[in-house]
Amino acid sequence: MTKKILFINPLHTEVFDEEFRAQFERYKSPDTVVDIVSFASGEGPIHLEYNCYEAMVIPELIRTVKKAEEDGYDAAIIGCFYDPALRACREVTEKMVVTAPAEAALHIATTLGESFSILVGRKKWIPEMKENVHKYGFGDKLASFKSLDLGVHDFQKDHEETKRRIRKAANEAIEKDGADVIVLGCTAEFGFFESLQQELGVPVIDASLSPFKYAEFLVEVKQKLSWTHSKKVGYQSPPVHEVKDFKLFETTKI
Template sequence: MIPSHPLKVMYLNPVGDHEATDQIFADMVRDHKLPGTEVHVTALPREHYRFSHIEFRTYEAMVTRGILRAVRAASEEGFDALAIGCFYDTALHDAREISGDMIITGPCIASCEIAASLSNRFGIIVGRRKWVHQMQSTVHDYGYGNRLAGFYDVGLGVDDFQKDHDETNRRLKAAGRKAVEDGGAESLILGCTMEIGFYKEIEAEL
């Protein structure tokens, strides 16, 4: 059935809005959205949410209210879907409770579903080792624990990925090679939304 109106999607970066970061995701939307799809890139108001990442559970707790307010507003404004832009899938289940008919997804659950459909085992490349315990629990909760080859950290924080692209590329490729050669991964997931754009060179080399 062909929808009667263009598909309307919101990409919500769950940190304070920042022009340079918002533009990174706007460029992603421009390059990858389907024709006829309307995608809005947004973030939380900076006057209330000044931090640039939510690596800590404390920060996740602080942004949850803002995420839920954004979800409810998007639902009332007629959005068809909303993606919460953090690999922790922060407040995913909470948001689904109040989203009405609007679909809610997050990078972790979406990536695992795609990777599991393409391969027997997948590896996830993350920034810091600290992230692994929480993300591993999430992957297991989603039912993909037996498909997980492992997590491979590169020693970078969220704010570090876009600082030195050559160094980030080097670290991501090394982690990807380890996942494939040592872990037996048949597909790779970049486990942070700020790893955006680096997949091309990893695919070309591995």
């Protein structure tokens, strides 16, 4: 049964899109069809390191998720490790699965090991991500956060330097903090997990591949067992008439 998945890179740049596509094609299940979408170049943030950037792209993100469901996707992935607007995206969809990097990476990490460290770009990111770690229930399994002192658009600039920093931070996390799983805390840290996990001898969880594979899994259980987001309480959808009255999914102005 085909699984149609949309990876939303919620940035106003398509600079990473091709590499995401290449990765997903390489690691996908045979019955998965995957598309990538990013937002209009030049119209907004090209990274979401600040919570206010994240906040600003949320309406476009939600509209994209909404449209994805109308276009027949089975799952949408919110491609930012802050997991922006996850609850909102689950509200606006009726049947489509929605997931996000931190949720997926942490569920996987805590199944594979005893405690994990998250390697972020900058210290600035830590408070919001730590809140999410606690929110998902994994505070007791968090060994540490480590900052690589790199911005979102620095990770791919000098691969050897990025690798060197990940390796150093990961080794410290393992040796000093007791981590046995490493989580890469940004979708733009792609291309590193495979060689590094071989070197380090522990799983290194990639931030875009983990929600991608988790999305395949969630679609699978939805298709086979009808297990999907509960609409009873927190993910309840707004009334159709209100959505219309409020022009919720119209782009003009808001």
